[in-house]
Amino acid sequence: MTEHAQDALFRPVRAGNAFEETVERLMQSIRLGVVAPGERLPSERELATRLGVSRVTVREAIRSLQENHFVESRRGRYGGTFVNEVLPKSAPAKEFGDLHDVLTLRRVLETGAAETAAGRSLGPAERRGLRARLEEASTSTVAEYRRKDSRLHLAIAEATGSAALTAAVAESRMRANELLDHIPLLEPNLAHSNAQHERVIASILDGDPAGARRAMAEHLDGTASLLRGFLV
Incomplete structure (x- = not known):
């Protein structure tokens, strides 16, 4: 994931719809391949800082994507949130x-x-x-x-x-x-x-x-x- 692509997608969101816009940014990064299947998303702390939202909002957004099979969480030293290798199909x-x-x-x-x-x-x-x-x-x-x-x-x-x-x-x-x-x-x-x-x-x-x-x-x-x- 290039720094330029990160800057374009993970910019501050508006306060009124922080959860929805956070989901949108994360989904854009996945759909556009900025974070490729198998790659790790930035940490909750980094996403919260870059998007200008709370870590609770980031956590809720990631949990929603987990529940819908777009990402998975892994524990351990090399853990984090990873984009699933196979993504759900969505109607264009x-x-x-x-x-x-x-x-x-x-x-x-x-x-x-x-x-x-x-x-x-x-x-x-x-x-x-x-x-x-x-x-x-x-x-x-x-x-x-x-x-x-x-x-x-x-x-x-x-x-x-x-x-x-x-x-x-x-x-x-x-x-x-x-x-x-x-x-x-x-x-x-x-x-x-x-x-x-x-x-x-x-x-x-x-x-x-x-x-x-x-x-x-x-x-x-x-x-x-x-x-x-x-x-x-």
């Missing part, structure tokens, strides 16, 4: 269209939907509906998470009062789900997503359009990092 994003196009459209539609919903005077039924969908996603099993997550995002779109925007978000979500179904569900990401969902819904219910847009943008950026990491 090009099979589902342009990943950049999917992510760009989703970001535009869903940040706009969150902002618009927060700018409306929502009735009691709409407010109850948003809270109910949030609770569903927050307490969902891993197996049901994608479906409950989709229901929450569609409820936000419905809270805009625009049937056309809701239909556009639904179509965009279907394209995104085709991609999401080809990457693993990582429990640290689900916990982080639930916390981000709470901030989005709180901003909408508090009537804070700018806050709702920011919270949704940060949430979508985390998902985008994982999609780029596993599919590109």
Whole structure:
């Protein structure tokens, strides 16, 4: 692994989605062959320093890649985290269209939907509906998470009062789900997503359009990092 390649990939991540971006950087280093099969990743301490995250975040990211058979840990004097000799096959994003196009459209539609919903005077039924969908996603099993997550995002779109925007978000979500179904569900990401969902819904219910847009943008950026990491 050349020093130049290390500098390009293991640069500091943004604070809002530290886990997701750490996974993305590690997956990029593996997919691009910067760390080849059988080679050792930099130590947790070095990765934490270079990425500007905690060692806990690095450890969670490495554990997620271990659980999905991309890396393995070895003990002893010459131990560490090594890229597996045989890597899992993943469907290339090009099979589902342009990943950049999917992510760009989703970001535009869903940040706009969150902002618009927060700018409306929502009735009691709409407010109850948003809270109910949030609770569903927050307490969902891993197996049901994608479906409950989709229901929450569609409820936000419905809270805009625009049937056309809701239909556009639904179509965009279907394209995104085709991609999401080809990457693993990582429990640290689900916990982080639930916390981000709470901030989005709180901003909408508090009537804070700018806050709702920011919270949704940060949430979508985390998902985008994982999609780029596993599919590109």
